[in-house]
Amino acid sequence: MKPATKAAREALTRAAAAAHGVHLRDMFAADRQRFARLSISWNDWLLDYSKQRVTADTMGLLQDLWAAADVPGWIALMRQGAAINHSEGRAALHIALRHPAGKGPILHGGRDVMPGVQGELEKMRRFAAAIHGRHWRGATGEPISDIVNIGIGGSDLGPRMATRALAAFRHPELRVHYVANLDGADLSTVLAGLQPRTTLFIIASKTFTTQETMQNAASARHWLVQALGEAAVARHFVAVSTNLAEVARFGIDPENAFAFWDWVGGRYSLWSAIGLPLVLAVGFDNFSRLLAGAHAMDEHFFSAPAAENLPALLALLEIWNSNFLGAGNRALLPYSQSLSLLPRYLQQLEMESNGKQIDRQGLPLDCSTAPVLWGEAGTNGQHAFYQLIHQGGRLVPCEFIVCRQPDFPLPGHHEKLLANCFAQSEALMRGRTLAETTAELATSGMAPDQVALLAPYRTFPGNQPSTTLLLPRLDPFNLGALLALYEHKVFVESVIWDINPFDQWGVEYGKQLASRLLPIIEGKAAAAALDSSTAGLIDACKS
16 A cells, blocks of 8 residues: 555554454444444435444544545546556546536547547447337348347446346347357357347457457357358447457448447446447436436545545445455345346456556555455345355455345335345344353253253354445446446545556456467467476367
8 A cells, every 4th residue: 555544554453453352243232323323325325334343433544544545636537537547558437438418528638538428329329229119120121139249358247237137127029148258158058049030249349359259259150141141240240349440351330330448448338338238128218327327426426525425435344344354355245136247247347456466656565455256146145155154254244235125026025135134234243142042042942951062053253244235226327326336436445555456467468378378279389388287288188
C-alpha cells in the first residue's frame, strides 16, 4: 500500500489486535442499537454489515484509510478519462457506457465519447427490433428462433450471467445460448438442439483473433455452411469487434459488426455492444433500465461520503477482513437462483482485476490483495459447503444477497428462502456454545451419556463475519446497480492497494505459452527446451 496510508494501517493493526477474541454475539449483547448503527439504506436497498467484526471506531479508521489513499482523487481521474490503466496506457471509462444521453459530455483525449456510445446503442436497438419483429430472417427466409453468443471471459460471463439473472424478463419466442470453452463439448451440446436455418451467431471478440472464440466460430461456421451453403454466412453471423478486416474475411458484412472501444476492459464491457445477446434476450427497453441502474450507482459512488457509500463500505470491510483479520477468501451467497452465475461473474471481475502483487510503481506489495472468491446460490450451498463455514475452523467472511420480492412467485417458496438466508447469517454470527447444546439435548430427553457424547459435535463457534444486501426485487434496474456496485468496490480496493485493476498480464502469459506448445502437440514442431513434466505430458498424449 501507499506510504501515505501507513498511519491508518498501523491504527487498524492495533484495532485488529484489540478485537481478537471478541465475539460477535457479545457485540450485539453490548449494543442494542448495533443494527441501526451499522446498516445503511439506498434506493430501497438495505446493506446490513452489523454482523461484521467491526465497531463504529473500526469504521472510522477504515474511512481514514480511504482518505489517506486519496480514493476521491482517483475517482476524479477515472471520470476525467485519465489513463489510469497505466501499464497499457488506457483510460477506464466504462461509466460512459451507461451515461444518459443529453446529460453532458464524457471526454477521452479531449473528445466527447458519448455520440459514439449512443450511436452503437441505437444500432443495437434497431437490430433487436429487426430480430424481435421477424424482419431479419435467415438464408431460407425463416425468422430467427435461437441466438448463440460465442465469446470468452468478459465477452461471455457478463451477458451470460445477466441473461440468467433476468430470465423473468426474457423474450417469449427467442432462446439465447452461450458458448465459451475451447472444449468441443461446449459448442457441440449447444448445436445439438438447434436448426441452422433459424440460428444466428454473435461472434464477440474485440480483435477477432482470440483463439478460443475464433476456433468455436470456425466450427459454428462449418456447421452452418454444411447445411445451408457458403452464402448463408452473412444472414446467420454478426460480430462484436473493432477488426472489420477480419470480420469481412470471415464472411460477415461489416455493417453487421458492432463496435466497442479500447477504454472498455473486457470484464467491464457488459454495458457495451458485448451486451447484444442480453438485448436480444430481454429487449432493448429492459437493457436501457439496466444501464439506468448502473448509472444511478455511479452517481451514488461519485457523491456519497465513505461512511454512506455502498461500494466504499464493501471494499473497506473486505480490506479489514483480508489485511487485518487474515481472511484469505470470501463466500458470495446469493439467495436467488436467478443470480446463480453471479459468483462466477464476480470471480473474474474481482480476482482478474485485483489478483496482483506489483504496485503502480512496479514494486512488490507488502500485503495480500484480492481474496479467493467462491460461492453458490442458496439454498443449494447449504447442502454443500456450509458445513465447512460453520465448523471448519477457517475464517470465511460471507456476503448474502437476497430480494424482498421473488422474480418467479410460487406460493410458499419465497418466505422459506428468506427464512433460510436470515437463519444462516444469524447462525454464523451467534454460533452455539457447548453449554447451550448440552442444555438443549438434555431438554429433549436424551440420556446423559448420549448428551456428553454428542454435544461437542453439535456445538458451533460462530463469530463468522457476514454482510447482507437486501434488494427490493431482481429487475433490470436493480441488477445494473448491483453490478456497478461491485465494479466500484473493486476500484476502491485497487486504489487502497495501489495496484492497476484494469490489466491482466497473468492471463496473457498463459496464452503465449499455449501458442508455443500448440505446434508441438500438432506434430508440426520439435519439442525443444521444455521442462520434463510438460514434455512428458505431450508425449503421453501423442502415444
